[in-house]
Amino acid sequence: MSILIRNGTIVTQDENRRVMKGDLLIEGDEIAGIGDVGGLADEVIDATGMIVMPGLINLHTHVSMANLRGIADDVSFDKFLEITYGADANRSPEEVFKGALQGCAEMALTGTTCFLDLYYSEDMVAKAAEQAGLRAFLAWAVLDDDKTTQKGSPIENCARFIREWSGRELITPVVGPQGVYACSGETLARARELAKDNGTVCHYHLSETRGEVYDLMKREGSRPIDWLQEIGFLGEGDIAAHSVWITKHEMIALVESGVSVAHCPTSNMKLAVGGVAPVPEMRQAGGKVGLGTDGCASNNSLDMFSEMKTCSLLQKHSKWDPAIISAQEVLDMATTEGAKALGMEAQLGSLEKGKKADVVLVDARIPGMSPMNASNAVSNLVYSCSGRNVCCTIVNGKIVARNGALAGNSTG
Numbered sequence: 001m002s003i004l005i006r007n008g009t010i011v012t013q014d015e016n017r018r019v020m021k022g023d024l025l026i027e028g029d030e031i032a033g034i035g036d037v038g039g040l041a042d043e044v045i046d047a048t049g050m051i052v053m054p055g056l057i058n059l060h061t062h063v064s065m066a067n068l069r070g071i072a073d074d075v076s077f078d079k080f081l082e083i084t085y086g087a088d089a090n091r092s093p094e095e096v097f098k099g100a101l102q103g104c105a106e107m108a109l110t111g112t113t114c115f116l117d118l119y120y121s122e123d124m125v126a127k128a129a130e131q132a133g134l135r136a137f138l139a140w141a142v143l144d145d146d147k148t149t150q151k152g153s154p155i156e157n158c159a160r161f162i163r164e165w166s167g168r169e170l171i172t173p174v175v176g177p178q179g180v181y182a183c184s185g186e187t188l189a190r191a192r193e194l195a196k197d198n199g200t201v202c203h204y205h206l207s208e209t210r211g212e213v214y215d216l217m218k219r220e221g222s223r224p225i226d227w228l229q230e231i232g233f234l235g236e237g238d239i240a241a242h243s244v245w246i247t248k249h250e251m252i253a254l255v256e257s258g259v260s261v262a263h264c265p266t267s268n269m270k271l272a273v274g275g276v277a278p279v280p281e282m283r284q285a286g287g288k289v290g291l292g293t294d295g296c297a298s299n300n301s302l303d304m305f306s307e308m309k310t311c312s313l314l315q316k317h318s319k320w321d322p323a324i325i326s327a328q329e330v331l332d333m334a335t336t337e338g339a340k341a342l343g344m345e346a347q348l349g350s351l352e353k354g355k356k357a358d359v360v361l362v363d364a365r366i367p368g369m370s371p372m373n374a375s376n377a378v379s380n381l382v383y384s385c386s387g388r389n390v391c392c393t394i395v396n397g398k399i400v401a402r403n404g405a406l407a408g409n410s411t412g
């Protein structure tokens, strides 16, 4: 199967961040040509007036909570945890599957082609992601046996999930130690061992709230990142969500350990965590920082376009500096940096020959995206665009959503 996307404004996100008028040819699951391609294909899409861009990478979510949207709005952080833990404890695998399918539909329709998830019952999420045709990195939540609502032992459930779902084209299972507040040193050591044994990484929540930091200082005598370093847990290729309440010393430790950060600005602000993740500082120190929506209980949306704008506004406003982060840098976080965090920079994150065909088309002919040209396309994507402007989403060379409807056998 080949697809020729003709005459679009292509935001390549390549090394030189070129934006060009032209065509993009997809053959099988790869990008086969870019620029003045021409020729024939099984399917030709006229992209006149559209932006052609790499698929967005949501670096932290709990996708199956899509059908728990609005369950815990406008309450304290403790109340939020009480409500969501209560809901999690009572969900059947079928409800997790339905929620995941709904969340995958929302992502496909709003231009997200790849996501990193953290939850239990990831086998249900994997089924939903495969059905929707999305690329998914799925971290089965691991936590202390006496704190979990999972049936059986979380570490054994995670090990079984990795065994059953390894080696797939679009699904990559990873280990998900939930956070220091739910994991003892022993649980973390077992999670690390499981990840090492399977050649994978860990994805976890980290220093989201000040309360989490203080509680751990009481329990272990150290701040979270300091403690994780002391017990030898931090691992190259890991991805930590949030990392809001961190010291400069901790930030350096993360960067030097090769741990990436998934910044979740909307969730942080809605739950009023108070602090602001030091995104420019981490980037300047050489850290990899991607962007995540977090789950629908704390964000209420999986729209990565909205997340990009919120990321930009939070950093600018909190630093009293409108130049602290550019639209280009924010788009990088949602594409190339997310790909790097997942260790997939050779395959994902930009539109270049030989890379996987994860491609999104955005309608720029509407009033809310005009004027649009090569010099303001990136600005329009970050500051003016919504996921509703996405008119086609392609993952691994297959169209998964088009003109507001899901393609193939996906359901909403």
Ligand SMILES: [Zn+2]
Residues within 6 Å of the ligand: 060, 061, 062, 205, 241, 294, 295
């Ligand atoms: Zn989360």
